[in-house]
Amino acid sequence: MNRFRPQPISKKYMIKERRMGLWTNYNWQPRTRWYPAGWKTNHVSIGRRFGQLHYLACHSPAPIQKKWRAAYQRFCSQHIPSRASMRYLETFTYDSRL
Numbered sequence: 001m002n003r004f005r006p007q008p009i010s011k012k013y014m015i016k017e018r019r020m021g022l023w024t025n026y027n028w029q030p031r032t033r034w035y036p037a038g039w040k041t042n043h044v045s046i047g048r049r050f051g052q053l054h055y056l057a058c059h060s061p062a063p064i065q066k067k068w069r070a071a072y073q074r075f076c077s078q079h080i081p082s083r084a085s086m087r088y089l090e091t092f093t094y095d096s097r098l
Contacts, residue, residue, distance in 0.1 A: 046079060 017024070035044050057065055057072030 050075065050079070 053072045053075050056068035
């Protein structure tokens with residue numbers, strides 16, 4: 001199943017792609033759930049919640065951002081320790097790239 005997400009792709013790029021025979025529609029994106037290898041169920045669920053909150057608090061329209069900003073900050077303060085070792089962050093938080 002795919003979802004519609006409009007992308008700001010230039011016309012020049014699309015013409016170049018179609019000349020090469022690539023007729024993909026970049027506005028429809030697959031809904032496959034991808035996560036890094038080695039993530040356990042806890043990592044996957046926390047990562048999914050973080051992704052939802054991050055989108056709502058940072059990338060959605062302004063009224064929605066205003067509504068979800070406090071929840072996003074509360075989630076980050078609970079799940080992302082401010083002073084922790086890299087080993088702890090890689091093992092017990094949602095993202096190992098911190």
